Amino acid sequence: MHYHLIGICGTAMASLAGMLQASGHKVTGSDQNVYPPMSTQLEALGIEILNGYKAANADIGADYTIVGNAISRGNEELEEVLNRKLTYRSQAEIVKEVFIRGRRSLVVAGTHGKTTTTSIATWVAEVGGLNPSFLVGGIVQNFGASFRVSDSDYFVIEGDEYDTAYFDKKPKFMHYLPETAIVNNIEFDHADIYDDLDDIKFEFSRLMNLVPSNGRLIVGVDSPVAKEVLEEMHGKLHTNIETFGTGDDAKWQARYIDFSGDTTRFTVFKDGHSWGEFETHLIGEFNVRNCLAVIIAADAWGISKEKINEAFRTFKSVKRRVEVRGVERGVTVIDDFAHHPTAVEETLKALKQKYKDKRLIAVFEPRSWSSRLAVFQEPYTKAFNYADYVIIAGVYNTSKASELGKVLDTDELVKDIELQGKPALAFPDADAIIEHLTPELRENDVVAIMSNGGFGGIHTKLLDVLKSDLKSEQ
Numbered sequence: 001m002h003y004h005l006i007g008i009c010g011t012a013m014a015s016l017a018g019m020l021q022a023s024g025h026k027v028t029g030s031d032q033n034v035y036p037p038m039s040t041q042l043e044a045l046g047i048e049i050l051n052g053y054k055a056a057n058a059d060i061g062a063d064y065t066i067v068g069n070a071i072s073r074g075n076e077e078l079e080e081v082l083n084r085k086l087t088y089r090s091q092a093e094i095v096k097e098v099f100i101r102g103r104r105s106l107v108v109a110g111t112h113g114k115t116t117t118t119s120i121a122t123w124v125a126e127v128g129g130l131n132p133s134f135l136v137g138g139i140v141q142n143f144g145a146s147f148r149v150s151d152s153d154y155f156v157i158e159g160d161e162y163d164t165a166y167f168d169k170k171p172k173f174m175h176y177l178p179e180t181a182i183v184n185n186i187e188f189d190h191a192d193i194y195d196d197l198d199d200i201k202f203e204f205s206r207l208m209n210l211v212p213s214n215g216r217l218i219v220g221v222d223s224p225v226a227k228e229v230l231e232e233m234h235g236k237l238h239t240n241i242e243t244f245g246t247g248d249d250a251k252w253q254a255r256y257i258d259f260s261g262d263t264t265r266f267t268v269f270k271d272g273h274s275w276g277e278f279e280t281h282l283i284g285e286f287n288v289r290n291c292l293a294v295i296i297a298a299d300a301w302g303i304s305k306e307k308i309n310e311a312f313r314t315f316k317s318v319k320r321r322v323e324v325r326g327v328e329r330g331v332t333v334i335d336d337f338a339h340h341p342t343a344v345e346e347t348l349k350a351l352k353q354k355y356k357d358k359r360l361i362a363v364f365e366p367r368s369w370s371s372r373l374a375v376f377q378e379p380y381t382k383a384f385n386y387a388d389y390v391i392i393a394g395v396y397n398t399s400k401a402s403e404l405g406k407v408l409d410t411d412e413l414v415k416d417i418e419l420q421g422k423p424a425l426a427f428p429d430a431d432a433i434i435e436h437l438t439p440e441l442r443e444n445d446v447v448a449i450m451s452n453g454g455f456g457g458i459h460t461k462l463l464d465v466l467k468s469d470l471k472s473e474q
Contacts, residue, residue, distance in 0.1 A: 003094070004060055005029035006077055007068025008049060009038040012160075012172075015135055015147040016066070016091050017047055019099060022149040030057050030077060055080035063087065066094055072166045090165035092175035099133060100155050100177050106297055107176045109159035109207055110184030110220070111200075112343045116282075117184060117290040118158040119318045120311075124294055127311035128303030130154045138337075141316035154301070161203060163193050171203050179215040180300060181207060182293045185223035189340055191405070192369035201229050211239040216300045218242045218293050221250050242300075244292045246285065252296055254288045259353045263313075264288060268295060276305045280312045283322060284350025322347060325459045328466035330443030332358075335459050338450040339368040341379035348386035348448060355446045362387035363433060363458070365451035366408050367396040374406040381416040387448070389440075390417050390424040391433055396453065430456030438465050 003020050005013050008029025018041070021027045029042070030050040042049055050057050058065075058080040065081050065088040073079070081088055106125075108118040115138040123142045125132040132154040134140070135147045159173030159181070186204050188197045208229070211217045217237065221227040222245035230241070244252040251271060258265040263279040266288050280291050291312060298308050317323065320337045327333070332355070338347040344364065352360055362384050366372050371380075372395045384390045392410045410426045417424035427433045441447070449459055 001064065002026040002028070002060075002062045003064050003066055004057075004062035005066045005068065005091075006053065006057075006075070006081075007031055007071045008042065008047075009033055010068050010070055011038065011137060011146070012091055012135075013066070013068045014038040014042055016095060017042060018045055019135065019147050019149050020094075021045055021047060023098065028060055028062065030054075053077040058084055058086065064089055064094070066091055067165050067167070069163060069165050069172075090168050090175075092164045092172040093168075095135065095157070096175040096177060099135075099149070100157070103133070103155045104153050104179045104301075105177050106154070106156045106180045106182070106301075107159040107173055107178035107207070108157070108182045108184070108293075109161065109173050109204070110182070110223075110226075111161075111187040111189050112340060112346070113184045113286060113290045114158045114160070115337075116287065116318050116321050117182060117293055118156060120290060120315055121182075121294045121297060122156045123315050124298045124303060124308055124311040125154055125156060125301065127314070128298060128301070128307045130301065130303070132156050136318075138321070139319045141319060142314070159207065161200065162190060169193075171207070173207050174203075174210070178207070178211050180218065180297050181211050181215070182218045182220075182297060183208065183226055183229075184220045184289065184293060185342075186225040186229060187223070187340065187342055188375070189368075189370050191373050191375050197225065201225065201232075205229050205233055208233055208237060211237070213238050213240075216240050216242055216297065218244060218296045220289055220293065221245045222247060222289060242296050244296060245289065252292060254292045257285065257288055259283065266291075268292065276309075278305075278309055278312055281315065282317065283354045284346060286346045286350065322350065326463040328463050329441070330445075331441050331466055332446045333459055333463055333466075334446065334448045336448060336450045337452050339366075339371045339452045341376050341383040344380070344383040344450055345385065347450065348384065351446060351448055352386040358444045358446050359388045359442075360386065361389045361391070361437070361441075361445060361447045363391045363393070363437070363447060363449045365393040365396060365453070365455045366410070367451050367453040367455070371452075372396060372398070372408055374408050377408055377413065380408070380413055381420075384417055384422075384424075385420070388422060390414075390422060391437065392424070392426045393430070393433060393451075393455070394426070394428040430458035430461060433458065434462050434465055438462070441466070 009031040119140040122134040131152040134156040161171045221243045253269040254266045256267045268275045414424045
């Protein structure tokens, strides 16, 4: 088949392009933003990319046109596809029909931790001998890739709650045919497409209802909303339900969590009885929960405790998830994707546990749709509790965000954080932050930079300045 992808340089679309090519199909695509890293990755695969969206692109002769979820009506190329009545599908539909249908699918969903949990599950399945195909919203460092196509019966996929395409407004995860579904947690997010928490609860309840009677629904009941949705679905679900968490009301519990050593150690209890001891290089209680969810899924797939532990010990994490980008002048610079208030707080809490005797500096860019809006104004004032020093960047693309509602007031946020007795400052961009921060830094500081975007290349720039300062001192 010949597949043509409109919006091919999006992360999910570029991964799908690679999967289709790996399966022997011809793949082409178009995008108006043709630049690295995705363009480089696609060029390395030999995939032809047409620069810009043009009606003439429809002449390429594809059997299927795949429309990315960033593409909307009025797009010149899309309009030509519709006018010619060509066959078109969404990215999630193609993943479902070409790669998942007939296989044993593990779908990892939740407001937080999807990418990390999916990556852990992929590596556990690999070490457990299942040779899984996978599709993850980030680079899995054990594989150096965001996807793989194998001839295995097992498929592991990140279940995104974001909508599918302009013609299909339900979440992508509704397409992924879960034999096993993990719902780590549920909170309000994606204010650009969901009106309120009830909207999101409804979508997750639909996902829960997809799991077949011979499958597993694995729900994190430390999340009050996930627990609430599960209780509201009582009697309506026809599958095997497994609950997990650190509290007494979970069927599977992580107890005796120990962060004091080089690894995080914990004991798993099932139905009140000790089930096994595990260790991971990942930090934070939230990652213990992520590991616990994977343990339940792996056990359902017949993977031994020994293999699970081996996978945990050799797991290399995910890029941009508490990733140490470098250490210069004794200053550790960390890159993290956290943007939701809960994720920011959990990340900083985990870093404070790991680097307990060091000064923790949080640098945050409001860049996701929800973080740019005032909907999280109050939660953000509490999200930085574990930091010793806070810097807030200017809201990304304020004019675009203001089309959706009131924008986050960073000056007010800084004042509210200062009222908690810690230094907090606001700067417009990465360069201004580096100019202020570099002279302030001292040996043993830990700088946690949190954004779900490029943030003006701040990580590399900061490390370069620290390095040049060190050379000048010498």
